[in-house]
Amino acid sequence: MSPLHDALHPAGIQAAHIASLWWFTVVLCAVVFVAILAALFYALRHAPRADAGSLPDMASMDRPEARTERVVVTGVVLSAIGLLALLGASVATDRALATMPLENAVHIEVVGNQWWWAMNYDDPDPSRIFSTANEMHIPVGRPVIVSLKANDVIHSFWVPNLHGKKDLIPGRVNTIQLRADKAGVYRGQCAEFCGLQHAFMAFTVVAEDDAKFQQWADAQRKPAPEPTDAKAKLGHDLFMSGTCMMCHQIQGTTANARKAPDLTHIASRPTLAAGTLPNDPQVLAAWIRDPQKLKPGAQMPAHHVPDDEIDALVAYLETLK
């Protein structure tokens, strides 16, 4: 099932407000457009016809047209009413967006990076904070407060089914409040050009009922399991002694760098490389070997190492459910 990316099928209260404003604007503008076309065709049909021999119509030079003033005044008044209606609807929508009730909210910090998303789930108890990447689970019906930060350049957080866009600006914290009212899988996308792979900087939002969300969060909080079979063990050792752990983090191991996506539960995620590729072992192997072939410009360097080492690494990463 490919995730939805559609602002006209709102799955949350905020997107619903925006969608109704959109429909109101479209309908009003369509009415105005049709009215103007009708007036134009009326004028074309009823204007006096002239042929090559007739003299130019100079009548308006002598006496001002009686109806012109009335038509212009009516047009100006109608336009003003229409524009004021749009303004009123826009203000009302903004107000509705800003007044979503926030009791019992889930707090998530989203950090934009070239070209992936870090999702840090906040909790009053520090031991319950956890991180994941390019995937966001949220409970249906509960408000979510997302703080937006960026590490390098300006990105923009956009889940069309849930809310409008909000920029992630380096050195600043923006917030966006949203709520999913319908369970489902939605697609989020960077909406501010941020470099070479901007188009492939996506993430998945899974809206599910609260019990399932808690179950997912509890699983994410667990540290990575110790590898059991020999191949995965070798992969673990290679990961910890080589270049991987210079940038990646796996909770419960010595890999603690925060420069690249958290891999503690990578095997449970639906996609690789920020929504670019399906998460399966073969793709993962190809990714480790040369990310530049799959996503040119990605900050991960290529690893032209023997096949058995790649296999071992993939075997280890596949245990990180």
Place this chain on the structure above:
Amino acid sequence: MSRAIIALGAVALLLAACDREERKLSHESTPASLTPQTRQVGELQPGAQGAGLTEIKTTRSFDPSNAWEMSQGERLFGWYNCAGCHGRNGGGGMGPALMDDRWLYGDKPDQVFQTIMEGRPNGMPSFKGRIPEDQVWQLVAYVRSMSGLAATNAAPSRTDSTGGLAPSQNQLPSAQPYTKPEPKP
């Protein structure tokens, strides 16, 4: 005819200048294996100005006029926490400053490369097997640029960092030769 030759020559010149921005995204010289390699620190002691360094083997030629490599090096300088010891912008701290012109183990690109790969006595760890060679070369480009050794047509005219000039920028004069201060009588 001669006009065509001049135009062709101009285009060739323009194309030649594009090297500055060329992004070599994929290299073949990335780690040959991930298995731990023996880390060894040589017998070197500081102050020899690169004397006694052995030849190093690398499959990659160093391009001092590539601006992209240098800016990647700047990013990695933070990522791999070089700044933790050498200071942000190479001002020094626990480790020696990198923005002056004193080079304990030589300022040639391959000497700096070797220093990062092998580590040096009194604290500099070896990054062999930890950082892919391509990235080490990018670091070399950035580290050398901090003491004004980068080609002026490649050094950035501005940097990503906030707060004034960075030593890698080309507005700064190159470092003055170090003179030993006179001992006070």
